[in-house]
Amino acid sequence: MTGLLEAALLVFVLSCAVAAAALRDVLAAVIAFSAYSLGIAIIWVLFRAPDVGLTEAAVGAGIMTILFLVTIAKTVRPSIEKTFEGVDGRALVVSVALVAALSTTVFALPAVGDGGSAVATDDVTNYYLDNAYEETEVKKRRDGRARGLPRIRHAGRGGRRLRRRCEFARRASKGGV
């Protein structure tokens, strides 16, 4: 079911981006861009990044559009001749080449949501998860919840990672404060 939502979101976001690129009038492009940023915010929430979603909400809906509006107010006049821009061949070739070149790397990347991917199992990531709250002086550990305990999903490689992480944390705490 998530797949349905993801597909709809991607179609929405991409069509907004294409609309922003294709619309000739700058104000219309800005409107399409703010629709795009709304769609992107849903993706942040879907990917469990509420912090980023909130920032995108405040910035995309609040500030960015106003900045563009003020700029347009000071500069551009409406263009009335055509709704859409013509296609620029040179730019199209460059961007298609870029997309093609990047797309060759798709299968080398870990799948989205893979718990064993390099990012999710990274030492720095886990160091953040374990120590960020204490070291930034935001919260002392105040309850019995085992926040510092490692959260291993893939039991096979767990032991090694756990050892490594503990070493890392110890080293960091010695060197740190």
Add this chain to the structure above:
Amino acid sequence: MTPTEILVLVLAAGGVFFSLVAAVGLVRMPDLYTRAHSSSKSETLGAVLALAAVAIAFGTQLSTIKAVLLLVFMFLTNPTAAHAITRASAEQGIEPWTTEDDDP
């Protein structure tokens, strides 16, 4: 299916239906004033139903209150936004479409 699930299903389906009506109105209506009609009304009821589904699905008190708050703000802001848009277009001198006009 438990009664809660059925209730959520019905409410969510109702919300989707009215949102769909708003979308259809956005495409079919002849001019921007009539489009503002379909968007400002159907959208609001769609929001009521969908947020009711959210409140029931959460089940906790705090989230229900937040859903209600969300609803109150949408009730306050949606009609005002519709008013702002139509007022601006009336100010610009865009004439409303009437049945006397031939082209839809």
Add this chain to the structure above:
Amino acid sequence: MSDRQGEQSDPEDDDTVQKPQGPYVESPIIMTTVRVIAPFVFTLGLFVMFHGADSSGGGFQGGVIVGTVVLMLGIAFGIETTREWIGPQLPIAVIGVGVLSFLLIGTGSVVVGGGFLEYAAYASATASSTVSSWSNSQSG
């Protein structure tokens, strides 16, 4: 009021330059809605500002939302009116206070014996036992 009606009902009114220039009045509906909404947006912004730690939020996001209140008032009441309301000194004062408080917090930690912006120095200055307790506990 009469010129406004004329403006609305005149069918030949196609050129915006030739439009009779009645006084532009901000819409009372938008103004009232903004009056009602503004304190809630303000409170929400401050809430987000204070709750950066254990839920989504933070100073930047909250600050943006608080700044939005000013934009909202500016759009509803007109930029000039809002500028008069804020006055020329207030923005400068706010910027000054912001920079000063940053510097005070930054150098404050130097005063109590840490590095620049080293918050841990404050904790060790107030309760010297806490630091050792949490640095022990995290290695477990």
Add this chain to the structure above:
Amino acid sequence: MIDQILLVAAAAFVGTSLVGVYRIAAGPTMPDRVIAINVVGSNVVIVIALLAAAIGEPGALDIALVYALLNFLLSIAISKFSVERGGVL
């Protein structure tokens, strides 16, 4: 089960937002586009609320709240701005 229902509903709301994108692209006048962005904005608020319930994360309701309040700002800003292309802003 409830999660599935809410996710499908969210997908449907995103799908109806696509119509709004059509309206943004097609116009024909600027207020049409503003109406469309208003509809899309409301839809996004609802979708975020539905997602918050579906993935069981009440914190996302705060984001929906921020959007509900700022969506209004977006609409009045663009509509007011488009009256005279900045003459009034």
Add this chain to the structure above:
Amino acid sequence: MIEALGDRVFYLATFLLLGIGTYMMIGNDNLVKKVIGMNIFQTGIFLFFIASAFVDGASPPLLSAAGPYVSPLPHVLILTAIVVGVSLTAVALGLIVRIYDEYGTLNEETIQKVMGDE
């Protein structure tokens, strides 16, 4: 193959967004639209980072949620990047206003023509 692609569709979307952003920055003559293209390019990269941080079934890295968590590291990077992006956009738009004052147009070709004339 199709399944593997389905798992990586967000990366594909990232690349498409980068492509659209590039197209706008090169192909559109208007400077404001170039800035919009730059923003789309940015969000494409944000999408890449946030998608790579996601772990199936994990909760957001907040104190109030229970583990396992998605990786917070890309989130932190992207938060900073968004703030930087806003500042960048503001500066770019400020420059655009200045350019308009100077040359009276925002069309890239016209500006180059005027600069060539001087």
Add this chain to the structure above:
Amino acid sequence: MVPVSAGRLLVPVSESSTLRNTVAYAVEQAFESAGESDRAASIHFVFPLSERYTYGTEPQAADEAQSLLDRVAVWAEEDLGDNADAVEIETALVGTEEYLFSPGDYADVLVRYAEAHSLDRAVFDPEFNPLGTTPLLPPLENEMRRAGLDVEDAPVQRSRRSPLLVQRGTVAQFLALFAASFGFYLVLAGSLATFELVTGAISAGIVAVVLWGVSLTTPLRPGRTVMQFLRLLLYIPYLLWEIAKANLQVAYVVLHPDLPIDPKMVEFDAAVWSPLPITTLANSITLTPGTLTVDVSKRQFMVHSLTESSREGLFGGALERAVRFVFYGRAAARIPSPRERSGEEGEET
């Protein structure tokens, strides 16, 4: 007050919202002085072109300028009416040989033109600003004064009634705002921990101090406000019911294959007075059957209605009565409906 020799005017023009009135003012001035002295009065409308005018390459800006000048000339002749002989109208495009960047450049060009045509007085459109954003007018005017011309601004600022943003607040208002903000904060936080209470109080204090005079415009009388709030709670279910009906109606209309709509703009006077009731009524109208408030001035509502039946509902006045009930109590609900009122006043269009 007008100098005798002031019949020869230089009026720099550019696209602006006050241009039309500036032209009218200049024509009036010239015409008056034409009556006083026997010298032929004349007005020179000049458009300083900021881009260099090279034939064939960039004709667009010059074309636009020329069409603006033509329009200005038409306006001036229109203002002169039958006295077209009394004042001589000339238009000119200046600054076509160079780029104009600074106020000094503009002043140079304008002064040269004025000397060439022996003009002695310049009338400026207060929104004359061909540079776009940089404030141009004050330095430009100073430069021109130094060159020995009479300079003045046409008194034609686009009138714009600026609304009152801040009013003096009372203590009751302060407390009410503080309470509302504090309550909202605690609801958002969802707990009564000490941290929430302290930060909530700080936030509410800041909000109340900053928005004290902004948010609440009428003095609060505690008893009445509470009554209004209670009646508002009664009103909400009624409104919800109306909204549900409205939506079914709109859904039927939208999904019907023939799209049976008959949209029309109608105006009516509502019997509500202060801003808050007007806003409540307007938003309720927008939310309910097929009606949409387009504009409100004083008590006059301009409403766009979708179908015939929705107009019936609007003039039936049920909503209006309900809003009056909320804000003014039971007695006020019995004022006649818009239809009954329009019977005697003929307001309905």
